[in-house]
Amino acid sequence: MSEAVLPLNDRGLAYGDGVFETVLVRDGTPLLWDAHLARLTRGCERLGFPAPQRDELDALPGRAPAGLSVLKLIVTRGSGGRGYLAPADPEPRLLVQHLPFAPAEARWREGVRVRHCALRLGIQPRVAGLKHLNRLENVLARNEWSDPDVAEGLLCDSDGRIIEATCMNLFWQRNGRLETPRLDRCGVAGTLRQALLAERSIAEVEAMPERLEQAEALWLGNSLQGLWPVTRLDDSNGHALITWTIGETHRRLQNDAQRLLGYPSLP
Known part of the structure; x- marks a missing residue:
């Protein structure tokens, strides 16, 4: 899995077949990180496809801009399958976005x-x-x-x-x-x-x-x-x-x- 652009045949786009997290990051340090990753992994397991590797995810907050930002992670089942029938060997897709943030x-x-x-x-x-x-x-x-x-x-x-x-x-x-x-x-x-x-x-x-x-x-x-x-x-x-x-x-x-x-x- 790696950062990717979402193609039109992605199952997350077509069916909502995936999970996401929005993580508060302060100067490269993610808040409540273990809880976010545990829920992300639990979601992938419940939907029946592999979660991203922990070391791949752990590298992402450090790429955030200085100050306060939001790291958005989207993991979809990827492409393939036939209609609602999911592919037997899914290749999940990870999409990553860093956004500036200020609380209300x-x-x-x-x-x-x-x-x-x-x-x-x-x-x-x-x-x-x-x-x-x-x-x-x-x-x-x-x-x-x-x-x-x-x-x-x-x-x-x-x-x-x-x-x-x-x-x-x-x-x-x-x-x-x-x-x-x-x-x-x-x-x-x-x-x-x-x-x-x-x-x-x-x-x-x-x-x-x-x-x-x-x-x-x-x-x-x-x-x-x-x-x-x-x-x-x-x-x-x-x-x-x-x-x-x-x-x-x-x-x-x-x-x-x-x-x-x-x-x-x-x-």
Whole structure:
């Protein structure tokens, strides 16, 4: 495997047959690198084709520009096969991109407004947790709103359980207990989520969206942006359901994420 240009007959392009990672890199050092590579390998194994070699991947962050950047890795099954039938001996293709990056610092400090989405995620345990290339549900959900004051949209599965945001994981504190949705049926298990679960007592739960309205604090997060505290939650029509004032409760978990990603702590 090596860096490549994507041809038109690539199965990742034709069928979403592949996986990807977006990694925060600071001066050539990747953050949460082992977790990203473990998920990438797990995804390739689950889809049934070889993952790139570790030494090949380990060389990539060092090619990033100075400062803060994003390393995007895409691994597809490659070309070949007949229709949906995959080739018996796949030759996976690795695509690499380095992009400059700056986090949305105002959202750390001031918090964000979010809304529920009407779209429901399909339930498929076989690919649950993976960052696979089939992201059409997320595209459709993100197109439900155009208001720049709304930072993210929250998604439920087809049984009505709250799962995630369009590109972030979800955390809340309710009755003093930290919780996050269980992701064994659908959704992306983020690397920042994994790191916070390893450090803090955070219960993985099945919950309906109404539970969020009972929370003392609500956050969205991923391995690029860290955690954003939520100050307002709307329904899918843009009507406010509940508001929060950012306080010490928000900052405690948020600063754990800041430290894990090398960002400054927040007062």
